[in-house]
Amino acid sequence: MEYFLQQLINGLTLGSIYGLIAIGYTMVYGIIGMINFAHGDIFMVGAFIALIAITALGFVASTGIGLIILALMLVLVISMLFAAVYGWTVERLAYRPLRGSFRLAPLITAIGMSIALQNYVQIAQGARVKPLQPIITGGYTITETMTENGLFAVQLSNIQILIIVTTVILMTLFSLLIAKTSLGRSQRACEQDRKMAALLGVNVDRTISLTFVVGAALAAVAGLMFLLYYGVIDFYIGFVAGVKAFTAAVLGGIGSLPGAMLGGLLIGLIETFWSGYFTVEYKDVAAFSILAIVLIFMPSGLLGKPEVEKV
């Protein structure tokens, strides 16, 4: 039971990171029907910008806790801003000129942008992994039990709390944005009928740009969390995390925002539980097998709407 609880905590943490990235995939798919393969790399760029900002600010674990939180907020804002600029630029340069072209064209440029961003960071930052000294340390021991192998303690670390709380706050704000504001409404309108939205005076190009900007900002948050949690990043993290987050979006039902959040959590949980109870080596196989099985029985994902064709 204690072991289960520990895996649950770890899974929720990982799932939060995947969920934050998955939102970017699902939003872009919803509004323009393309898979933005460069999104995972925006996440990676976000992590690097966070690392640069942390290094520049030069704070370490010994700094007071209040100051750390303040500094991390600043880092968060900086990396969200920069990643948003990256997201906007990618859309403006690589996708907008191809809008209205055949469906595969933006897909190919997306892959191109993904490779371009990876190589750019590889050259600019070097190919080696970048370590970061743990900044947020400590945590709580929830329960302790004696087992035949010794003491087993269920740990909830401060960084896990930070990740889960930040994710919950951001997802709430983001859901409010989509449900209650005029940007959210026009985004949903563009999803359903872009031409009609334009005829009602909605600037569709700008709405799409803002979708990329918001998605990139959320990915940057995930990047910072990843950096703080694992303490190492390299130019390649965007690929693996991107594929997982994309899987999460498909699992939850691509185009559905609650679906992306749910899918992210599920992929995170499946991975950790599989690693915890079976073998670490096969965790990706497990996650993708479950995806395949779900899609066989629910082709539009867990929360996706099936497309009904009227005749």
Place this chain on the structure above:
Amino acid sequence: MASWSENPILKVEHLTMRFGGLVAIDDLSFDVGRGDITALIGPNGAGKTTVFNCITGFYKPTEGRLKLRHHDGDTFLLERMPDFKIARHAKVARTFQNIRLFGGMTVLENLMVAQHNPLMHASAFSFAGIFSLPRFRNAEAKAVERATYWLEHVNLIDRADDPASDLPYGAQRRLEIARAMCTGPELLCLDEPAAGLNPRESAELNKLLRYIGANHETSILLIEHDMSVVMEISDHVVVLDYGEKISDGNPEKVKNDPAVIAAYLGVDDEEVETVEQEVGV
């Protein structure tokens, strides 16, 4: 000089639209009078919807000019503007032959999307909206008020929070007009608003259009096949056939124009009298 040419809201001048070798509209000129209900009629394939598509920026005309003048004197050349700017600045709204509501959104949300621009402005790109700042709340309240006004006039106030796709067909048609009116248009283009309506709904529609014409600074241009609607409500009728204007005038004049009868019956002008005698018109 006919009354609609004295102070037209829209002057269509030498409009031509070619698709490759196909000439959909050929050198078409007509005026849409301010405050009038103008009907654009003609047999299937005459190019009526193409005219609408040119006016609302779906198509860029091959040749010609579309000059729109607001009641405050601002002038716009529609053929040079992208579609969302035509809606936003030139204040032209339109509906389609097939219903294009945002089905997954509620009735009220559909009307709120139409008021996107003032809201977007007030909410500083929505960031004020997330935190419900007063400035945004006021703008939002105003938008809801306007939406409510139109929902009352199309008898949909009880359904405000239902998904638009759950409404019956006739109600969806009315909602589309309400949504178009929420953009505060100077010119409202309706593409077959009465299509598929039963006689009672059709009569309600006539009443709504007359109400709009009488109480708002909105001129109406409509495409319609239902002649009872056209003849009853329009001040001015323009008839197209094969992309050319064949008749232009008040309903009475157009109804008795041999060229129009010929186009609808599918015969040459000279044969009209024979055909008329045969069918006993």
